Amino acid sequence: MPPASPALSASQLATLAALGEERSADVGDVLYRVGDRTYPFIAIVEGEVAIVDAAGHEIVRHGPSGFLGELNLLSGQTVFVTAIVLQPLRYIAVERDNLRELLFEDGPLSDLLLSTFIARREALETVEGIGLEVIGPHSSAATLAIVEFARSNRLPLTWRDPGRDPAAAELIAGLDAASLPLVRLPGDLELLAPSPGEVLRALGIGAELGAREEVDLVVVGAGPAGLAAAVYGASEGLETLVVESTALGGQAGSSRRIENYLGFPAGIAGTELTSRAVTQARKFHARTATPYRALSLEPANGDGRHVVRLEGGHEIAARTVLLATGAQYRRLPVDCLADYEGVSVFYAAGPPEAQRCGASRVGVVGGGNSAGQAAVWLARGGALVTLLHRRADLRETMSDYLVHELDRFGVAVRDRCEVAALHGEDGELEAVTLASGERVPLSFLFLFLGALPCTEWLGDAVARDENGFILTGTAADADYLLETSVPGVFAAGDVRCGSTKRCAAAVGEGSMAVQFVHDRLRAGQRVGA
Numbered sequence: 044m045p046p047a048s049p050a051l052s053a054s055q056l057a058t059l060a061a062l063g064e065e066r067s068a069d070v071g072d073v074l075y076r077v078g079d080r081t082y083p084f085i086a087i088v089e090g091e092v093a094i095v096d097a098a099g100h101e102i103v104r105h106g107p108s109g110f111l112g113e114l115n116l117l118s119g120q121t122v123f124v125t126a127i128v129l130q131p132l133r134y135i136a137v138e139r140d141n142l143r144e145l146l147f148e149d150g151p152l153s154d155l156l157l158s159t160f161i162a163r164r165e166a167l168e169t170v171e172g173i174g175l176e177v178i179g180p181h182s183s184a185a186t187l188a189i190v191e192f193a194r195s196n197r198l199p200l201t202w203r204d205p206g207r208d209p210a211a212a213e214l215i216a217g218l219d220a221a222s223l224p225l226v227r228l229p230g231d232l233e234l235l236a237p238s239p240g241e242v243l244r245a246l247g248i249g250a251e252l253g254a255r256e257e258v259d260l261v262v263v264g265a266g267p268a269g270l271a272a273a274v275y276g277a278s279e280g281l282e283t284l285v286v287e288s289t290a291l292g293g294q295a296g297s298s299r300r301i302e303n304y305l306g307f308p309a310g311i312a313g314t315e316l317t318s319r320a321v322t323q324a325r326k327f328h329a330r331t332a333t334p335y336r337a338l339s340l341e342p343a344n345g346d347g348r349h350v351v352r353l354e355g356g357h358e359i360a361a362r363t364v365l366l367a368t369g370a371q372y373r374r375l376p377v378d379c380l381a382d383y384e385g386v387s388v389f390y391a392a393g394p395p396e397a398q399r400c401g402a403s404r405v406g407v408v409g410g411g412n413s414a415g416q417a418a419v420w421l422a423r424g425g426a427l428v429t430l431l432h433r434r435a436d437l438r439e440t441m442s443d444y445l446v447h448e449l450d451r452f453g454v455a456v457r458d459r460c461e462v463a464a465l466h467g468e469d470g471e472l473e474a475v476t477l478a479s480g481e482r483v484p485l486s487f488l489f490l491f492l493g494a495l496p497c498t499e500w501l502g503d504a505v506a507r508d509e510n511g512f513i514l515t516g517t518a519a520d521a522d523y524l525l526e527t528s529v530p531g532v533f534a535a536g537d538v539r540c541g542s543t544k545r546c547a548a549a550v551g552e553g554s555m556a557v558q559f560v561h562d563r564l565r566a567g568q569r570v571g572a
C-alpha cells in the first residue's frame with residue numbers, strides 16, 4: 044500500500060498556489076484516470092481524494108496538505124491509477140512543466156516530492172494489477188525480455204504466464220508464438236510482440252531520436268558515470284546527448300541502498316540517487332534517449348565527427364564521445380539456468396522479488412557488497428536467507444559494515460561454496476546442489492557474481508585489455524587520463540580498465556571526463572591519429 048503523502052507546509056502551499064491554479068471539485072469527480080496521457084500535480088487544500096486501481100480497488104487516500112502524484116508526473120508516463128474525490132475538494136493544480144521548473148529551484152520541496160514519488164512507485168510495484176500486463180509464456184525469450192526491461196525501468200507490471208493462468212491463455216488463444224507477448228497498457232491499449240522502445244513510447248516515455256543527430260558530446264550509457272558527464276557537459280554549454288539501451292540509472296539504479304556515497308550518512312536508495320541525477324541532467328538540458336543500444340563506433344575520419352550507430356538505424360555524429368557502458372552481471376555456469384531466470388532466479392532484488400520471497404528459503408550467491416545488500420534487504424523482508432560465496436572469509440570481498448548487517452538480520456553465511464546444479468520444475472526452484480555434492484533446499488536464488496564489461500559492440504574501434512575493459516591514458520598512449528586510444532573518445536566508470544567499481548568513482552570519472560572533452564575540443568582533434 045503506497046504511503047499517504049507527507050504534509051506540505053503552509054509556505055509550500057503558498058509557493059505552489061503562486062505557480063498553479065486554485066480549483067474545486069465535487070464528490071465523485073475524477074481528477075485523472077488510468078490511461079490518461081498526463082495530469083497536473085495536485086496539492087489538496089481541503090477535502091479528500093481516493094487513489095484506486097483500474098478495477099476500482101482503493102489503494103490509498105489523501106487529505107488536506109497532502110498531494111497526489113508519483114514518478115510518472117516527472118517522467119511524463121501514462122497514468123497508472125485513478126484519483127476520485129471523496130469529500131468536496133479545494134486544490135491547487137500545477138502543470139507538469141511548471142512543477143519541474145519549481146523542483147529545480149526549491150531544494151526542500153524537491154526533496155519532499157521526489158522521495159515521496161519514488162516511495163509511491165516502489166509501493167505500486169508491489170500491487171497486483173497496476174501498470175503493464177504482460178501475457179506470454181516463460182519459454183518465450185521476447186516475453187522475458189519485456190518483463191526484464193519493465194523491471195529495470197521500474198514500471199509496475201503483472202506478468203501472466205498462460206501455462207499457469209487459464210484466463211491469460213484464453214486472452215492469447217489463436218496467437219502464434221511470434222506474436223507474443225501480448226502487452227496490455229493502462230488505458231486499454233494492446234501491443235503484440237512489441238519492442239521495449241514501442242512499450243516506452245506507448246507509455247509516453249522519452250523522445251524519439253532522428254535518423255541522424257549532431258552533437259558536441261554523445262555519452263553512451265546512463266549509469267552514474269554517464270549521468271555525471273551529462274550534468275557537467277550540459278551545464279558547461281556542450282550540446283550533450285545520452286543514449287541508453289535499458290534504463291536511465293545503470294547498475295546503481297538497481298542498488299537497494301548505497302551506504303557509502305559521500306553526503307548521505309543515512310544511505311540513499313539507488314533509484315533515488317539516479318532519479319535525482321536524471322532530473323539534474325534535464326535541468327541543464329542534457330537530452331536522454333532510451334532505449335537505444337549503441338551497435339558500433341566509427342572514429343572521425345575527416346569531418347571531425349565520430350559516428351555512433353544505434354539499433355533502429357539511428358546515427359549520432361559527435362565531436363566527442365564518452366563511453367560509459369559499465370558492465371553486466373555474470374551468469375551461473377549451470378544447465379537450464381534460463382528455465383529459472385525471471386521466475387525463481389534473479390539478478391536484482393527489488394520490491395516485487397522481495398515480496399515474492401517473504402518466508403521462503405532464499406539463496407544469495409556472491410561475496411561482494413551487492414550480494415550483501417541484497418541478502419540484508421531480503422532478510423528484512425522476512426525471507427530465510429543463506430549467502431553462498433567461494434572464498435574462505437567474506438571479509439576479503441565485502442565491506443565490514445555489511446558483514447555486521449548480515450549477522451544482525453540473521454543471514455546464514457556459507458564459505459567456500461559453488462552452485463553446481465539447479466533442481467525444480469517449470470522454472471520453480473526447489474533446491475541447488477553445491478560443488479561439494481550437498482543438496483540445499485532453496486526456493487529462490489539471487490546471483491551477484493561480478494560483471495563483464497559491455498564493450499563487445501566496440502570491436503577494434505578502441506584498445507581494450509584482455510578482459511575487454513577499455514584502456515585509457517598512458518595505457519592507451521592517449522593525451523588525457525580518461526582518453527581512449529582514439530583522440531576525442533573517452534571512457535569513464537566501470538567500463539574503464541583500472542577503474543574502482545563504485546558509484547562515487549564512476550561519478551567522479553564522468554564529471555572529470557568533461558574537462559578533458561573541453562581540452563580536446565580546444566586543442567582540436569588529431570583526426571585519424
Ligand SMILES: Cc1cc2nc3c(=O)[nH]c(=O)nc-3n(C[C@H](O)[C@H](O)[C@H](O)COP(=O)(O)OP(=O)(O)OC[C@H]3O[C@@H](n4cnc5c(N)ncnc54)[C@H](O)[C@@H]3O)c2cc1C
Pocket residue numbers: 263264265266267268269286287288289290291292293294295296297298299300301302303304335336337338367368369370412413416497500535536537538543544545546547549
Ligand atoms: C546491486 C548492486 C549494488 C551496488 N551497490 C553499490 C554501493 O553500495 N556502493 C557503490 O559505490 N557501488 C555499488 N554498486 C556498484 C555501482 O553501481 C557501479 O560501480 C556503478 O553503477 C558504475 O557506474 P557506470 O556508470 O560506470 O556503469 P553502469 O551503472 O553499469 O551503467 C552503464 C549503463 O550503460 C548501459 N549500456 C550498456 N551497453 C550499452 C550500449 N551498447 N548502448 C547503450 N547503453 C548501454 C547500461 O544499460 C547501463 O545503464 C552496486 C552495483 C550493483 C549491481
